[in-house]
Amino acid sequence: MKPSIPKGTRDFTPEQVAKRNYIFETIREVFIKYGYQPIETSAMENLATLTGKYGTEGDKLLFKVLNNGDFLAKADKEALAALDSAKAVKSLAKRGLRYDLTVPFARFVVMHRNDITFPFKRYQIQPVWRADRPQKGRYQEFYQCDVDVVGSNSLMYEAELVLIYDEVFTRLNIPVTIKYNNRKILEGIAEVAGISEQFVEMTTSIDKLDKIGMEGVRTDMENRGISTDAIDKIAGILSIGSIDEMRPLLSSSDAGRKGIEELEEMSQYLGTATAHNTVQFDCTLARGLSYYTGCIFEVTADNVKMGSIGGGGRYDDLTGTFGMKDVSGVGVSFGAERIYDVMQELDLFPKSDKSALKVLLIAYDKDSHHYAFSVTIKLREAGINADLYPTPTKIQKQMKYANARKVPFTIHIGGNEMERGKLTLKDMNTGVQSSLSLEEIINQLGDH
Amino acid sequence: MKPSIPKGTRDFTPEQVAKRNYIFETIREVFIKYGYQPIETSAMENLATLTGKYGTEGDKLLFKVLNNGDFLAKADKEALAALDSAKAVKSLAKRGLRYDLTVPFARFVVMHRNDITFPFKRYQIQPVWRADRPQKGRYQEFYQCDVDVVGSNSLMYEAELVLIYDEVFTRLNIPVTIKYNNRKILEGIAEVAGISEQFVEMTTSIDKLDKIGMEGVRTDMENRGISTDAIDKIAGILSIGSIDEMRPLLSSSDAGRKGIEELEEMSQYLGTATAHNTVQFDCTLARGLSYYTGCIFEVTADNVKMGSIGGGGRYDDLTGTFGMKDVSGVGVSFGAERIYDVMQELDLFPKSDKSALKVLLIAYDKDSHHYAFSVTIKLREAGINADLYPTPTKIQKQMKYANARKVPFTIHIGGNEMERGKLTLKDMNTGVQSSLSLEEIINQLGDH
Numbered sequence: 001m002k003p004s005i006p007k008g009t010r011d012f013t014p015e016q017v018a019k020r021n022y023i024f025e026t027i028r029e030v031f032i033k034y035g036y037q038p039i040e041t042s043a044m045e046n047l048a049t050l051t052g053k054y055g056t057e058g059d060k061l062l063f064k065v066l067n068n069g070d071f072l073a074k075a076d077k078e079a080l081a082a083l084d085s086a087k088a089v090k091s092l093a094k095r096g097l098r099y100d101l102t103v104p105f106a107r108f109v110v111m112h113r114n115d116i117t118f119p120f121k122r123y124q125i126q127p128v129w130r131a132d133r134p135q136k137g138r139y140q141e142f143y144q145c146d147v148d149v150v151g152s153n154s155l156m157y158e159a160e161l162v163l164i165y166d167e168v169f170t171r172l173n174i175p176v177t178i179k180y181n182n183r184k185i186l187e188g189i190a191e192v193a194g195i196s197e198q199f200v201e202m203t204t205s206i207d208k209l210d211k212i213g214m215e216g217v218r219t220d221m222e223n224r225g226i227s228t229d230a231i232d233k234i235a236g237i238l239s240i241g242s243i244d245e246m247r248p249l250l251s252s253s254d255a256g257r258k259g260i261e262e263l264e265e266m267s268q269y270l271g272t273a274t275a276h277n278t279v280q281f282d283c284t285l286a287r288g289l290s291y292y293t294g295c296i297f298e299v300t301a302d303n304v305k306m307g308s309i310g311g312g313g314r315y316d317d318l319t320g321t322f323g324m325k326d327v328s329g330v331g332v333s334f335g336a337e338r339i340y341d342v343m344q345e346l347d348l349f350p351k352s353d354k355s356a357l358k359v360l361l362i363a364y365d366k367d368s369h370h371y372a373f374s375v376t377i378k379l380r381e382a383g384i385n386a387d388l389y390p391t392p393t394k395i396q397k398q399m400k401y402a403n404a405r406k407v408p409f410t411i412h413i414g415g416n417e418m419e420r421g422k423l424t425l426k427d428m429n430t431g432v433q434s435s436l437s438l439e440e441i442i443n444q445l446g447d448h
Numbered sequence: 449m450k451p452s453i454p455k456g457t458r459d460f461t462p463e464q465v466a467k468r469n470y471i472f473e474t475i476r477e478v479f480i481k482y483g484y485q486p487i488e489t490s491a492m493e494n495l496a497t498l499t500g501k502y503g504t505e506g507d508k509l510l511f512k513v514l515n516n517g518d519f520l521a522k523a524d525k526e527a528l529a530a531l532d533s534a535k536a537v538k539s540l541a542k543r544g545l546r547y548d549l550t551v552p553f554a555r556f557v558v559m560h561r562n563d564i565t566f567p568f569k570r571y572q573i574q575p576v577w578r579a580d581r582p583q584k585g586r587y588q589e590f591y592q593c594d595v596d597v598v599g600s601n602s603l604m605y606e607a608e609l610v611l612i613y614d615e616v617f618t619r620l621n622i623p624v625t626i627k628y629n630n631r632k633i634l635e636g637i638a639e640v641a642g643i644s645e646q647f648v649e650m651t652t653s654i655d656k657l658d659k660i661g662m663e664g665v666r667t668d669m670e671n672r673g674i675s676t677d678a679i680d681k682i683a684g685i686l687s688i689g690s691i692d693e694m695r696p697l698l699s700s701s702d703a704g705r706k707g708i709e710e711l712e713e714m715s716q717y718l719g720t721a722t723a724h725n726t727v728q729f730d731c732t733l734a735r736g737l738s739y740y741t742g743c744i745f746e747v748t749a750d751n752v753k754m755g756s757i758g759g760g761g762r763y764d765d766l767t768g769t770f771g772m773k774d775v776s777g778v779g780v781s782f783g784a785e786r787i788y789d790v791m792q793e794l795d796l797f798p799k800s801d802k803s804a805l806k807v808l809l810i811a812y813d814k815d816s817h818h819y820a821f822s823v824t825i826k827l828r829e830a831g832i833n834a835d836l837y838p839t840p841t842k843i844q845k846q847m848k849y850a851n852a853r854k855v856p857f858t859i860h861i862g863g864n865e866m867e868r869g870k871l872t873l874k875d876m877n878t879g880v881q882s883s884l885s886l887e888e889i890i891n892q893l894g895d896h
């Protein structure tokens with residue numbers, strides 16, 4: 001049989017794993033420095049935990065795990081006979097693969113509530129699964145990197161998360177723009193325009209601004225039944241770029257004033273730091289408003305055409321669905337797969353990889369091969385990533401392997417070298433060969 | 449609803465993740481030093497890849513992923529009507545969760561054969577899923593850590609893998625015994641005893657030696673139809689502890705001589721190194737003989753009653769089932785879950801955790817809270833894991849949080865501290881407080 005993998009899934013080669021780990025490790029280091037702690041949850045969740053959390057479309061995209069054993073014995077016979085998949089599935093699968101990290105996190109918080117000290121600052125970097133139609137850049141298994149703090153409504157955390165974005169992307173060498181807004185600002189705008197009851201229509205339109213432009217948004221709002229008067233007012237306010245200019249325009253709205261206040265509080269914290277990237281208020285930012293209740297964030301790379309590579313916000317009721325009320329949280333996530341693509345496109349991955357092989361030993365005959373093995377052991381004891389070609393075969397073949405492994409150095413050992421205790425070290429980049437003792441070699445390679 | 453997780457699955461708390469990562473990172477570092485490269489494969493594999501690879505029992509333990517959408521429309525209607533689960537499953541699920549890392553690795557090698565340079569040294573640390581009945585210490589989702597080299601039959605790699613075991617367990621502070629044998633030695637014993645055709649019966653019995661003792665093994669062999677004469681011969685040979693004593697006894701068997709030769713070759717490589725643990729030949733070791741064709745390995749912890757915490761061997765046909773013949777490989781795996789239990793039992797996890805929070809800042813009022821936020825940023829810039837309690841609430845409450853987070857230091861900031869530019873650093877272990885500048889604090893905490 002010719003092997004294959006399911007559509008939308010991927011293998012990762014050593015080179016890809018190294019690059020992916022570079023991203024994950026960079027993000028993880030920053031999370032840790034900011035006092036966040038890791039949790040991990042199982043890939044499988046009870047379907048009762050997942051179903052209904054992601055809307056009707058989301059439910060369809062859940063991967064369901066078939067019950068084990070004689071699963072048809074306990075299945076809904078009527079639904080089977082009627083070929084009613086939607087009905088039958090309940091009796092065929094009680095588990096599913098996690099769809100995101102937010103719902104498992106909420107479940108975790110509720111189940112471990114007695115062991116957790118709030119505010120609970122957690123990060124989680126794990127794969128999720130979605131039965132989306134596979135296409136370029138969209139996979140059925142992909143990683144999410146989430147960082148959240150729950151159990152506090154301090155605006156300090158909003159500032160902290162902006163700084164986390166700033167530091168991660170600075171470390172990754174990706175210049176970005178970090179935009180923020182607040183749901184309450186948008187509520188204020190709707191109120192001031194006299195269309196509070198059309199908030200969803202308004203924000204759905206505004207969310208398309210990037211794609212269809214302001215004229216398109218106007219038309220879209222019109223089509224959604226928002227009056228021309230209101231649209232004029234909204235468009236006028238949306239053209240405003242600063243909180244200071246925004247303040248008087250929203251002064252008549254409770255929500256608007258509260259939104260301004262929250263942004264000012266966040267800015268006060270942010271003002272004590274110096275960001276390396278553009279951090280800007282954008283009142284047209286309207287993402288994720290079905291769950292975000294306060295600040296919202298979005299990050300885009302400055303020099304690449306690509307959607308957002310990060311986003312998040314504050315949500316006031318993470319755990320209510322699991323019976324634990326009034327747990328406010330705020331969090332952001334990193335779009336690791338897109339970040340990978342950006343770094344690939346901008347050639348930002350570091351050229352040297354600490355986990356790569358540093359030196360390959362090459363032996364000329366059987367005796368020197370055993371000797372070379374002992375040298376390999378000593379190099380490893382000195383902390384150097386070292387390997388020996390498995391047999392003392394033709395030098396050409398061994399050198400071919402050295403090239404394929406992209407080692408910067410080779411060490412050549414034959415009877416001559418064994419006798420003199422001097423090994424031949426070859427710099428693969430320059431081609432220069434030197435005759436050195438093992439100690440000298442360890443000193444030289446250890447420094448690199 | 450009260451949330452729960454599926455039977456046999458687990459959440460990992462921050463403390464558990466830190467401990468698990470300590471094990472994985474230790475193993476990974478050693479793998480890398482020995483020139484192994486990471487690969488990762490998707491959790492979901494095509495069932496065609498998995499089915500039939502793990503025996504009838506294994507097939508039953510595969511988690512199968514229900515096809516998406518209107519899965520009953522394309523289902524085998526006859527099988528459904530007959531409630532024939534075994535038959536119906538083929539039309540209901542085309543994907544499954546990986547059961548181990550070996551089959552995905554074999555598939556990977558075949559699919560990427562043109563991009564791989566052989567010998568291919570790979571490691572893989574990922575979860576696997578098995579629908580085993582959950583019980584103490586046995587989970588439906590657990591990690592495997594595998595390291596293999598394929599495409600070479602050099603006995604150097606057998607020696608290398610023994611040294612990897614030795615180094616990993618030395619680093620983890622777990623004293624172990626690493627036992628090795630060779631399938632060909634067992635074949636030789638069967639041949640010399642004149643029961644080559646009863647090889648499987650003999651080794652199945654021998655494999656129980658640990659549990660039932662030599663008398664038990666004799667009885668078991670008898671019950672399996674092996675003659676008393678043969679049993680006497682076998683028992684006599686099994687009592688032998690060294691290769692030198694074994695050599696003359698197996699000299700009449702081709703397989704036996706080859707086995708001795710292979711062990712000697714491996715020992716020659718091993719002889720150039722100094723192991724920190726007991727490494728010993730054990731001719732009664734008879735694990736995994738349905739797939740291992742040469743050397744076999746097993747590791748047990750010296751000071752704990754527990755099954756093996758590692759094992760492996762050489763297999764001559766990893767990829768044949770996927771149409772790629774004659775790829776010899778050798779590999780070992782680490783039983784990460786059991787290693788965790790051993791380390792827990794022997795209290796071997798390091799007391800200090802580099803990823804833990806180093807200092808919590810405590811502010812007395814709103815102004816000093818903003819100031820404390822800027823201090824937190826500077827501590828983080830200096831590479832110190834630092835956090836600020838989110839609000840300037842009662843000191844007692846903030847100190848309670850500091851205790852719960854187990855921070856070794858707190859920094860206290862009020863109006864007084866802001867004015868003087870001297871902050872109060874408290875050592876949580878000794879209770880000693882000092883009044884220091886931020887620079888002095890960074891120097892002190894950075895050193896720890």
